[in-house]
Amino acid sequence: MLAKQYRLSKEKDINRVFKNKSTLFGKSVILNWTTNQSTNSRFAFVVSNKTFAKAVDRNYYKRILRDIIYQLIKDIPTNLDIVLVIKKEIDQMNFSAVLEDIRGLIKKLKK
16 A cells, blocks of 8 residues: 555645646556655546446556555656556556556656
């Protein structure tokens, strides 16, 4: 689980990311980001009801993404607010494929 300092939990902060966003598209997720005033990067995960109708599925994919971000937190630049929006294609990918997809997006983010 991500520590509280790495969570983007307030609705106004998430809306700020969507308003001032830069976007990177992957096979499994869409990475929306903007800068923040914090010393840490903060994360939120969005799964639409249209993408996965069952709450069990939505929560499952959010747990997967939290675990991936937990593993990659040291590689992610600081001072960013990041919202990961899950795409329907994630259900056809295994964990390692999703990990590599997000790792590639983070490499693009560093440039």
